[in-house]
Amino acid sequence: MDLLRFTTAGSVDDGKSTLIGRLLYDSKSIFEDQLEAVERFSRKRGDQHVDLALLTDGLRAEREQGITIDVAYRYFATPRRKFIIADTPGHIQYTRNMVTGASTANLAIILIDARKGVIEQTCRHAFLANLLRIQHVVVAVNKMDLVDFAEERFEEIKEAFTSFASRLDNLVEMTFIPISALQGDNVVDKSTQMPWYQGPTLLYHLETVYVGTTENHVEARFPVQWVIRPHSDQWHDFRGFSGRVAGGVFKPGDAVTVLPSGFQSKIKEIHTADGPLEEAYSPLSVSLLLEDEIDTSRGDMIVKSNNPPQMGQDIEAMICWFGEKPMSPRGRYVLRHTTREVQAVIKEVRYKVNINTLHKIEDDLEFHMNDIGRISLRTSAPVIYDSYAKNRITGSFILIDAGSNETVAAGMIRG
Amino acid sequence: MSSIRSYHVSLLQQLESEAIYVLRETAAQFRNPALLFSGGKDSIVMAWLARKAFHPAGLPFTLLHVDTGHNFPETLSYRDTFVEQIGARLLVASVQDSIDQGRAVEERGHRASRNKLQTVTLLDAIAEQKFDACLGGGRRDEEKARAKERFFSHRNDFGQWDPKNQRPELWNLFNGRMHQGEQFRVFPLSNWTEMDVWLYIRQENIPLPSLYFSHQRRVFQRDGSWLDAETGFAQPQTEEPILEKTMRFRTIGDVTCTGAVESPAATLDDIIAEVAAARQTERGTRADDQRSESAMEDRKKEGYF
Numbered sequence A: 001m002d003l004l005r006f007t008t009a010g011s012v013d014d015g016k017s018t019l020i021g022r023l024l025y026d027s028k029s030i031f032e033d034q035l036e037a038v039e040r041f042s043r044k045r046g047d048q049h050v051d052l053a054l055l056t057d058g059l060r061a062e063r064e065q066g067i068t069i070d071v072a073y074r075y076f077a078t079p080r081r082k083f084i085i086a087d088t089p090g091h092i093q094y095t096r097n098m099v100t101g102a103s104t105a106n107l108a109i110i111l112i113d114a115r116k117g118v119i120e121q122t123c124r125h126a127f128l129a130n131l132l133r134i135q136h137v138v139v140a141v142n143k144m145d146l147v148d149f150a151e152e153r154f155e156e157i158k159e160a161f162t163s164f165a166s167r168l169d170n171l172v173e174m175t176f177i178p179i180s181a182l183q184g185d186n187v188v189d190k191s192t193q194m195p196w197y198q199g200p201t202l203l204y205h206l207e208t209v210y211v212g213t214t215e216n217h218v219e220a221r222f223p224v225q226w227v228i229r230p231h232s233d234q235w236h237d238f239r240g241f242s243g244r245v246a247g248g249v250f251k252p253g254d255a256v257t258v259l260p261s262g263f264q265s266k267i268k269e270i271h272t273a274d275g276p277l278e279e280a281y282s283p284l285s286v287s288l289l290l291e292d293e294i295d296t297s298r299g300d301m302i303v304k305s306n307n308p309p310q311m312g313q314d315i316e317a318m319i320c321w322f323g324e325k326p327m328s329p330r331g332r333y334v335l336r337h338t339t340r341e342v343q344a345v346i347k348e349v350r351y352k353v354n355i356n357t358l359h360k361i362e363d364d365l366e367f368h369m370n371d372i373g374r375i376s377l378r379t380s381a382p383v384i385y386d387s388y389a390k391n392r393i394t395g396s397f398i399l400i401d402a403g404s405n406e407t408v409a410a411g412m413i414r415g
Numbered sequence B: 001m002s003s004i005r006s007y008h009v010s011l012l013q014q015l016e017s018e019a020i021y022v023l024r025e026t027a028a029q030f031r032n033p034a035l036l037f038s039g040g041k042d043s044i045v046m047a048w049l050a051r052k053a054f055h056p057a058g059l060p061f062t063l064l065h066v067d068t069g070h071n072f073p074e075t076l077s078y079r080d081t082f083v084e085q086i087g088a089r090l091l092v093a094s095v096q097d098s099i100d101q102g103r104a105v106e107e108r109g110h111r112a113s114r115n116k117l118q119t120v121t122l123l124d125a126i127a128e129q130k131f132d133a134c135l136g137g138g139r140r141d142e143e144k145a146r147a148k149e150r151f152f153s154h155r156n157d158f159g160q161w162d163p164k165n166q167r168p169e170l171w172n173l174f175n176g177r178m179h180q181g182e183q184f185r186v187f188p189l190s191n192w193t194e195m196d197v198w199l200y201i202r203q204e205n206i207p208l209p210s211l212y213f214s215h216q217r218r219v220f221q222r223d224g225s226w227l228d229a230e231t232g233f234a235q236p237q238t239e240e241p242i243l244e245k246t247m248r249f250r251t252i253g254d255v256t257c258t259g260a261v262e263s264p265a266a267t268l269d270d271i272i273a274e275v276a277a278a279r280q281t282e283r284g285t286r287a288d289d290q291r292s293e294s295a296m297e298d299r300k301k302e303g304y305f
């Protein structure tokens, strides 16, 4: 079976949680005891109808306040596909939440309240989906029941979104669907209220949309996670570099280089507990055995010699700032990239992005929570990387505040 | 033969690779991690994956069993055989000891459960052994509070979860940094569903305790659950008649709060067909979750798995 990971985006009360609840409910992925619990709670709270958002709002505070506080993951399967959904909340830490959900997704559903149309938040979500290189976007125009299921309203919104999105160059495919999450129109079952809409229902689209892999099968990359050295007589000489392939294809006999040292060797064997493999590619977890005894440890990267990544201490990146404290100019942070951790200092803030106009902001360079922009970093030791455009794994990093240990930023490396 | 390679990776391969990646990150980022092993299917699968992750070396984790003392005998004998087979170290932290030492107070009445007390025993074991991370077999599809969990779940120095203030988890970059005394819980099976677990058990041919398969058992009904009447840990009241039925367990935990289901499923194929058609969640059989709307969240905030 095939797996599709998607995330939802929208501002508070656009109906994200209700939509996911509806998808689960109408596709019969809800169990009876879950439904009873939700009905009980809805009744107790005095709701007019069963609030399907309670199916994803799993924390007590969320249920009491009727809002989503933190990202929740939900799972369901139809005979065609398995789905992993990230339901992300749209308030205070909205960028952080959306970026978190989007970082592992192949598709984003952007919700728009049909009454409100395309608003600032919508632009932000489209911008972030584009920035994180999610190539497939579904624009779900929700609450159609509150605009009399009017085709004109849907077309207006479609036009406004398309015009904004034309300036975003990574979005490969956009699908617009008019829905009512509350009443179920066009979510799993076709709406009888909108005969003018000829397209697929949301679930049908999710089940059938062709999503190319985000894995890179060209440039071979293997960040070393852990070195396996058994202390047993049987495996006395075994030295396996274990990790998860981050790109390309490795085969026994391949000429490889270990970075940052630059030592060269050949792959002797691709080891797994189930026996050796003839080739390893992303995202498989394996152990590589090399022909020569080379000093290699966690944080190193094994790459094919004919196609090396970039290596250096000066990094250009787009970042999203999550920290409650603003970024300190020339501040020092811990940078975690693949399996490597180094110190980094913010060398320069180049610009921030105004996500409504997509213009660069060059006169206010202080990064606050939810800000997005371009910076340059200097690291204490070399980082072995590709651009995020080439490889999501070797092109991404996080910044950690060494005092609080909090994750304060997500970064995408520019080529 | 076509020369175009598709590099297809099956769903189970993806989940396996992800879990192995998380297990290796845990070994690398923490000084002294433990793997919580209950003898239930999720912790069995997790330990199985841990063996694969570090093969041919042994596990770089201690297996920790928080033992409520209310075990099915099958679980204990399975545990000891399995631990020996995969060549792991096992540490048993006993709730009975916590009670005897006055660290925990037994609930009273015939509905008493040791579920809550497990937290005391777990946190004491963590403090004594100086574990800085505990691997758990929890899955996000299991329960609504668990749906909010990270792979690397930060706990303060009292072992408590603060669900409103979690670290964002981006791509596959896990931030396991912490201050002295703080801890982590790590969940390698986060993205697995109950069905994935069963499909994997079948694919790998992992031996399981016989309790998971259909058998004859004397049981009594309480609050809609069928509780075991054979081990003597759960005490039927006079209005709770004992019946003999064809049963199996969908989850295995403390005898006093794990309900059995009526089922003829005697093989993995039967179980997989049964899970596919199920209309109740697996934790619907767990009295510990039925105590209140937010039972799991509350226990996690106190330091539970």
Ligand SMILES: Nc1nc2c(ncn2[C@@H]2O[C@H](COP(=O)(O)OP(=O)(O)O)[C@@H](O)[C@H]2O)c(=O)[nH]1
Pocket: A010, A011, A012, A013, A014, A015, A016, A017, A018, A019, A053, A066, A067, A068, A090, A142, A143, A144, A145, A146, A179, A180, A181, A182, A183
């Ligand atoms: N009329 C109408 N109300 C909706 C629809 N979808 C959601 N709502 C309501 O909008 C409110 C916010 O929904 P919720 O799912 O919590 O929004 P979220 O903040 O995006 O997760 C709730 O009162 C829902 O019942 C819809 O299609 N039509």
Ligand SMILES: [Mg+2]
Pocket: A016, A017, A018, A053, A067, A068, A088, A089
């Ligand atoms: Mg919500």
